[in-house]
Amino acid sequence: MTATPQTNPVTDAAALSDSARDHLWMHFTRHSVYEQGGRVPVIVRGEGPYIYDAEGRRYLDGLSGLFVVQAGHGRTELAEAAARQASELAFFPLWSYAHPSAIALAERLAGYTPGDLNRVFFTTGGGEAVETAWKLAKQYFKLTGQPTKYKVISRAVAYHGTPQGALSITGIPAAKSMFEPLVPGAHKVPNTNFYRAPAQWRDDYKGFGRWAADRIAEAIEFEGPETVAAVFVEPVQNSGGCFPPPPGYLERVREICDAYDVLMVADEVITGFGRIGDMFASRRYGVTPDMITCAKGLTSGYSPIGAMIASDRLFEPFRHGTTYFPHGYTFGGHPVSAAVAMANLDIFEREDLNGHVRRNEDAFRQTLEKLLDLPIVGDVRGDGYFYGIELVKDKTTRETFDDDESERLLRGFLSKALFDAGLYCRADDRGDPVVQLAPPLVVDQSHFDEMEQILRSVLSEAWTRL
């Protein structure tokens, strides 16, 4: 008789965790936690909106991995699309050559963008797309007779990626200080955090939006319009805990960019592909930027890809003579990723994922807003399937936690407690402390309730520990 091999999920999980601790360098991770005996959480599979760890425990994926898995986990048709493409043509670069998957995807993306954003430059991820957008802005102005325009304006606390240009655009000092000096010419303005708006705007959302947008005009004036090439904004800013645009804000940014001949870049690395109930949030909010950067949800994470999508005007100087854009990535527009993106977008259309988000977004908001009865929940904000819950020490004064409390609350307790209770999401303190939620776009009321119940119980416990 042949013995059936036995696996012990607990021992295997321990071995995986030990090996991760000893050899894997995790991103943005404090390794001391694991050196001191903490178990590295190891996720081994996913199905719909749920993920499973190496011990077989199930968690609701409240963050779509990292704002990525829009169509949900376990979609075998996306794996099959990858296998088909790899069997036919596993790799070819887009350096003076093309392949059918990239061609089809570029045309399809151009069809989803607002306005005449018809030219798609593929990358492997979001940071490279942001990097590409800044480089294009610089070269565009050099080619069109305004060579001193090279600076960028972006917003406080915004995250735009880790390559050194994208990191310069990023507005999180703690993510940058170790790598200074970074690329010069990146200036910051206030974001649209209405909960922390200056006192005179506390009761006037629209007025606050106008004020915040006008800070961009002011920064352009301060720097000199002849030096500023681009403004980078996420339609809904993630970092800091989900700041939607106040009414009229994005329109005003567009107006300011036009007035100063500055390019408007919508960084849709998170907000693209259904997160706000449309292929691009810019379209939902009715604004046409000059460039869109995107990545993450384009393949729902089944293979990596990103893109910078530019307007016809920006491509115009590259149509002629010997001029070209001296920029590229070996794996940009990888055939497998492009094929997976096409199959992912087929799912979006067949299942009307954007419509599903639009039909359910109010219910999601209302369910999360129930948490406002907890003493620790100061604000619930967001749009679509994208929310931040700000935690405060005092709801009346909106007083936030000091560094020590934040450390104990977020790092010492919340993230792990939420995970142990069955909800994978993010407790973040890159701005004020927030819990971030961005579930796969397939979730419905039952999952909203599951999130609310877990959050209610863990946040109530957190309050007693302060």
Ligand SMILES: Cc1ncc(COP(=O)(O)O)c(C=O)c1O
């Ligand atoms: C708005 C935004 N831009 C850029 C990036 C960088 O993308 P990547 O990590 O794919 O380089 C991110 C990543 O979270 C992001 O949220």
